[in-house]
Amino acid sequence: MNLKDSLTGELKPVLPHQVSIYACGITPYSSAHVGHARTYVVFDLLAKVLRAQGHDVRLVRNITDIDDKIIATAAKAGVPWHELSERYASENRVLMEATGLSVPEEPYASHYLADIFKLTQALMDKGHAYVAASGDVLYRVASFKGALLMAHKEGSLLSEQGQTRVDSSGKEDLRDFALWKRVGADEPGFDSPWGWGRPGWHVECSAMISALFGGSVTIHGGGVDLKFPHHQAEIMQSEPVFERPLADIWMHNGSVTSDGQKMSKSLGNFVTWQAALDKAQEVGQGLGSDLLRYALLQAHWQKPLDWSEELLTQANQELYALTRSLQGIAADEPDAFVAELSANLNTPAAFVWLRQQHKAGQFQVVAAALRFLGVNVDAWAALESAQAVTLSAAQIAALQEQRLAARAAKDWALADQLRDALRQHGVEVSDRPASVKG
Numbered sequence: 001m002n003l004k005d006s007l008t009g010e011l012k013p014v015l016p017h018q019v020s021i022y023a024c025g026i027t028p029y030s031s032a033h034v035g036h037a038r039t040y041v042v043f044d045l046l047a048k049v050l051r052a053q054g055h056d057v058r059l060v061r062n063i064t065d066i067d068d069k070i071i072a073t074a075a076k077a078g079v080p081w082h083e084l085s086e087r088y089a090s091e092n093r094v095l096m097e098a099t100g101l102s103v104p105e106e107p108y109a110s111h112y113l114a115d116i117f118k119l120t121q122a123l124m125d126k127g128h129a130y131v132a133a134s135g136d137v138l139y140r141v142a143s144f145k146g147a148l149l150m151a152h153k154e155g156s157l158l159s160e161q162g163q164t165r166v167d168s169s170g171k172e173d174l175r176d177f178a179l180w181k182r183v184g185a186d187e188p189g190f191d192s193p194w195g196w197g198r199p200g201w202h203v204e205c206s207a208m209i210s211a212l213f214g215g216s217v218t219i220h221g222g223g224v225d226l227k228f229p230h231h232q233a234e235i236m237q238s239e240p241v242f243e244r245p246l247a248d249i250w251m252h253n254g255s256v257t258s259d260g261q262k263m264s265k266s267l268g269n270f271v272t273w274q275a276a277l278d279k280a281q282e283v284g285q286g287l288g289s290d291l292l293r294y295a296l297l298q299a300h301w302q303k304p305l306d307w308s309e310e311l312l313t314q315a316n317q318e319l320y321a322l323t324r325s326l327q328g329i330a331a332d333e334p335d336a337f338v339a340e341l342s343a344n345l346n347t348p349a350a351f352v353w354l355r356q357q358h359k360a361g362q363f364q365v366v367a368a369a370l371r372f373l374g375v376n377v378d379a380w381a382a383l384e385s386a387q388a389v390t391l392s393a394a395q396i397a398a399l400q401e402q403r404l405a406a407r408a409a410k411d412w413a414l415a416d417q418l419r420d421a422l423r424q425h426g427v428e429v430s431d432r433p434a435s436v437k438g
Ligand SMILES: [Zn+2]
Pocket: 024, 025, 205, 230
């Protein structure tokens, strides 16, 4: 497997037998959106391809279970912070399973306090961190001389850093960010060598990678929005302590837009994972989990993906077309398809190849590839049409009228047939005239 590394821009081979993947996960204070679903689908497929190639893969996706937003949302809802984060973390696991994804290891940040303390202390010992007048422990950005994930000017670094959740006095440099944030005794927090407080978001990931993988991983991933400052901060924290690159390969997957626009709650185009799955279920005639995964792999993982009903409809038609002639076909080994995917996990190119195979009548190859993707080939092959038959209100009204006419003409067989047809489309039919009261 070769993957394009975000740090160097080079195509890099995945070499070790034991592959460690750490993908940054959610801060569970609200329902996940379709962008999360895409990240999960991409990393699930990556792990599958690597396993098919004989690698021993350990996929970890952390959960930032304590955070300012969680605390604020929990306070509003009148529940303890850990109850709120657990509610959304488990909702997320239900969604993963409903989408046909394996649930990876999900370490919770609050369970790794000892590792956070150890790393923070190590950074202080090496001169990379200090206790500010506010009592916060801050990272000394000026001390870092290593790799930068993004070429950025000092100005942008300053302004972007200004957007972090750190608000403390006594910074040596505006860019410095919190490793440990002191909070009041009445606020949710933990005891630490630096008093009652909470960990900074960035240090949690460095600490979990230290605890689970000894400080570095084969592949570190997440959405492109995490590249800076989150992943840059992780590099700054981990590399001076563990004295090796934090990751061999950095994978940042593109964002998901909604009908061509950035998804946001204020624009009203925010699509939750559940809503995406429901829509896929409807378009895919009950095979929504296969359809959603297939739709989210339509764009290359590095590129943005535009979510729309059109995307689902097209993916649905393609899956329908690919599964023609596959009824009862014995599956081949998926090796050829896996080889296609091993070129930078280029799903659009692999799907073109798949269509060519289908056109050439290589049905066993196609069936093997689709099964590898987790597609229920037999169920798709059994579909009689690419579309769920949905009737417009006018068509339903016409059927109802025809039925009334059939009854008036005492054509009971036709009336029954029309009643059944209406019921199939979810229209309940009562034969009691509305004027007769019981
Ligand atoms: Zn992270």
